[in-house]
Amino acid sequence: MSNAERLNVSLSNPLIEQVRLDLLDAIENDSIVLPTLPEVALEIREAASDPDVDVAMLATIIENDSSIATRILRIANSSLLRGFQPVHDVKSAISRIGLSYTSTLVTTLAMQQIFLSTKEALNQRMRAIWIHSTDVAAICYTLAKSQPHLNSEIATLAGIVHQVGTLPVLSYAVGRGFLRDHPELLDQILISISPEVGSRILEAWGFADELVAVPAQHMHFDREVPAGDYVDLVTVANLHSYVGAEHPLAKVDWSTVGAFARLGLPVTPDASEGYHQQIEAMQDVLRG
Numbered sequence: 001m002s003n004a005e006r007l008n009v010s011l012s013n014p015l016i017e018q019v020r021l022d023l024l025d026a027i028e029n030d031s032i033v034l035p036t037l038p039e040v041a042l043e044i045r046e047a048a049s050d051p052d053v054d055v056a057m058l059a060t061i062i063e064n065d066s067s068i069a070t071r072i073l074r075i076a077n078s079s080l081l082r083g084f085q086p087v088h089d090v091k092s093a094i095s096r097i098g099l100s101y102t103s104t105l106v107t108t109l110a111m112q113q114i115f116l117s118t119k120e121a122l123n124q125r126m127r128a129i130w131i132h133s134t135d136v137a138a139i140c141y142t143l144a145k146s147q148p149h150l151n152s153e154i155a156t157l158a159g160i161v162h163q164v165g166t167l168p169v170l171s172y173a174v175g176r177g178f179l180r181d182h183p184e185l186l187d188q189i190l191i192s193i194s195p196e197v198g199s200r201i202l203e204a205w206g207f208a209d210e211l212v213a214v215p216a217q218h219m220h221f222d223r224e225v226p227a228g229d230y231v232d233l234v235t236v237a238n239l240h241s242y243v244g245a246e247h248p249l250a251k252v253d254w255s256t257v258g259a260f261a262r263l264g265l266p267v268t269p270d271a272s273e274g275y276h277q278q279i280e281a282m283q284d285v286l287r288g
């Protein structure tokens with residue numbers, strides 16, 4: 001049996017398949033609404049698509065969200081960018097970071113807002129998923145630096161959104177006792193269903209195909225593509241994130257995962273040790 005077969009729950013399980021069909025039907029009928037991008041991310045993406053946009057216009061939008069503005073300043077002054085002089089306003093931060101990077105970065109930082117719930121049990125789950133997503137995103141950012149054909153900022157966003165499909169599944173589950181009271185079953189349902197739902201969400205948000213593919217394909221260890229891509233980065237980063245953990249993914253034989261070869265990355269867990277400082281700096285930024 002392959003790694004993918006061992007790690008994915010078969011949809012032949014009648015209960016899981018029924019939940020999948022119910023959930024997809026609920027999404028189609030709008031009885032469960034897919035999460036939407038936070039307002040600041042929508043405004044920034046719209047502005048960035050304007051060829052006449054300038055630093056002042058982006059700064060005005062960002063300054064309306066004090067949390068995002070503060071974090072943009074932190075990034076501009078962080079070791080990740082290594083500026084010679086500190087910047088003290090959003091316009092200067094954008095000038096240092098760049099218009100394109102700022103647009104992607106705001107979307108990435110704003111994503112934290114959708115991993116929240118007023119229901120405590122659900123909020124705990126969402127918080128754990130967000131923390132894991134930031135771990136994967138930070139590793140993606142760092143590994144992408146060695147990939148000339150990939151953009152480290154887009155790689156970060158790919159890591160952040162790779163589990164976004166869990167959110168509607170959790171919302172569906174919270175009102176159904178047989179899921180809420182059986183966490184192991186819920187875990188199986190999340191593994192089986194959330195990748196498909198995640199790609200649907202990113203498609204609805206108008207994300208590029210290279211990101212839409214991430215939720216649905218990052219666990220396909222035997223996928224074959226001509227060159228390493230953002231799916232491969234998330235695959236590798238996700239495996240790195242479980243090193244030393246009590247988790248099925250910690251037991252995967254990396255030499256059987258094609259993503260490593262396509263990216264030219266070593267298949268030994270200790271290969272990331274030299275990147276710990278960069279990874280930790282990005283984790284700090286993403287978690288706010």
